Amino acid sequence: MAKLEDRKRRLATAESNQSETLEKKVGKSSFGRVRLAGRSVPALPVGLAAGLVISLVLGMIAASLMPQPMAWGLKAFLAAVALFPTVSALAWVLCVDRSTVEGADQYAEENVENRWVRQAAQVSYLVCLILVSLAALVSDVLGEGQLALALFLVAVGMVLIFGLVYVVVRFGSRG
Amino acid sequence: MDNRLAELRKSRGWSQEQLADMLGVSRQTVISIEKGRFDPSLPLAFRLSDAFGLTIEDIFRP
Numbered sequence: 001m002a003k004l005e006d007r008k009r010r011l012a013t014a015e016s017n018q019s020e021t022l023e024k025k026v027g028k029s030s031f032g033r034v035r036l037a038g039r040s041v042p043a044l045p046v047g048l049a050a051g052l053v054i055s056l057v058l059g060m061i062a063a064s065l066m067p068q069p070m071a072w073g074l075k076a077f078l079a080a081v082a083l084f085p086t087v088s089a090l091a092w093v094l095c096v097d098r099s100t101v102e103g104a105d106q107y108a109e110e111n112v113e114n115r116w117v118r119q120a121a122q123v124s125y126l127v128c129l130i131l132v133s134l135a136a137l138v139s140d141v142l143g144e145g146q147l148a149l150a151l152f153l154v155a156v157g158m159v160l161i162f163g164l165v166y167v168v169v170r171f172g173s174r175g
Numbered sequence: 176m177d178n179r180l181a182e183l184r185k186s187r188g189w190s191q192e193q194l195a196d197m198l199g200v201s202r203q204t205v206i207s208i209e210k211g212r213f214d215p216s217l218p219l220a221f222r223l224s225d226a227f228g229l230t231i232e233d234i235f236r237p
Contacts, residue, residue: 105195105199105201106199107199107200107219110215110219111201112204112207112212113204
């Protein structure tokens with residue numbers, strides 16, 4: 001018991017020192033920080049800048065593919081504006097150091113919410129597969145051949161993607 | 176899994192939020208463990224035992 005108490009005290013002291021050192025060095029903020037070229041910088045401007053560049057590139061690609069009779073520059077601008085919020089948010093999520101975000105759980109991967117998300121993903125995948133399959137069957141019965149074929153291909157695609165991901169996860173988890 | 180987490184936490188005067196902060200997890204995780212609806216990961220179980228100064232077997236009952 002004395003050993004456990006001593007270990008608890010040393011653990012608490014070590015964690016407190018580590019936390020204090022980290023906070024002194026980089027500080028926590030609402031949007032956190034990111035390590036860039038060896039320096040710790042605010043993550044929000046980095047996310048916005050990356051989002052701007054990526055959404056401009058995607059906007060130009062989208063403009064080249066859009067059939068609408070409109071000036072190419074205008075199409076690219078509109079597509080970029082539409083994509084900017086989502087792409088910036090994604091860029092921020094991918095680059096931020098979670099340990100520098102205020103209120104973020106240190107061991108978020110161990111939260112019960114993660115299990116809920118996994119279970120929801122499993123159930124929603126199965127529900128979607130069943131609904132798409134049933135819709136294909138009903139469409140075929142009602143004589144909507146093309147729709148039935150499209151839905152059937154979607155169901156097959158879902159099963160193939162599951163198989164591919166299963167193989168990746170299985171072989172990726174090998175020691 | 177049955178556990179004495181709620182009883183041990185209250186005996187130390189800790190709130191669920193305080194314990195969650197100590198463990199680095201969400202308050203909902205602490206609530207779910209206390210109600211026996213969620214089994215903690217092994218690292219989390221060890222951090223729980225360290226937080227209370229008890230062994231894992233003292234806290235959890237299979």
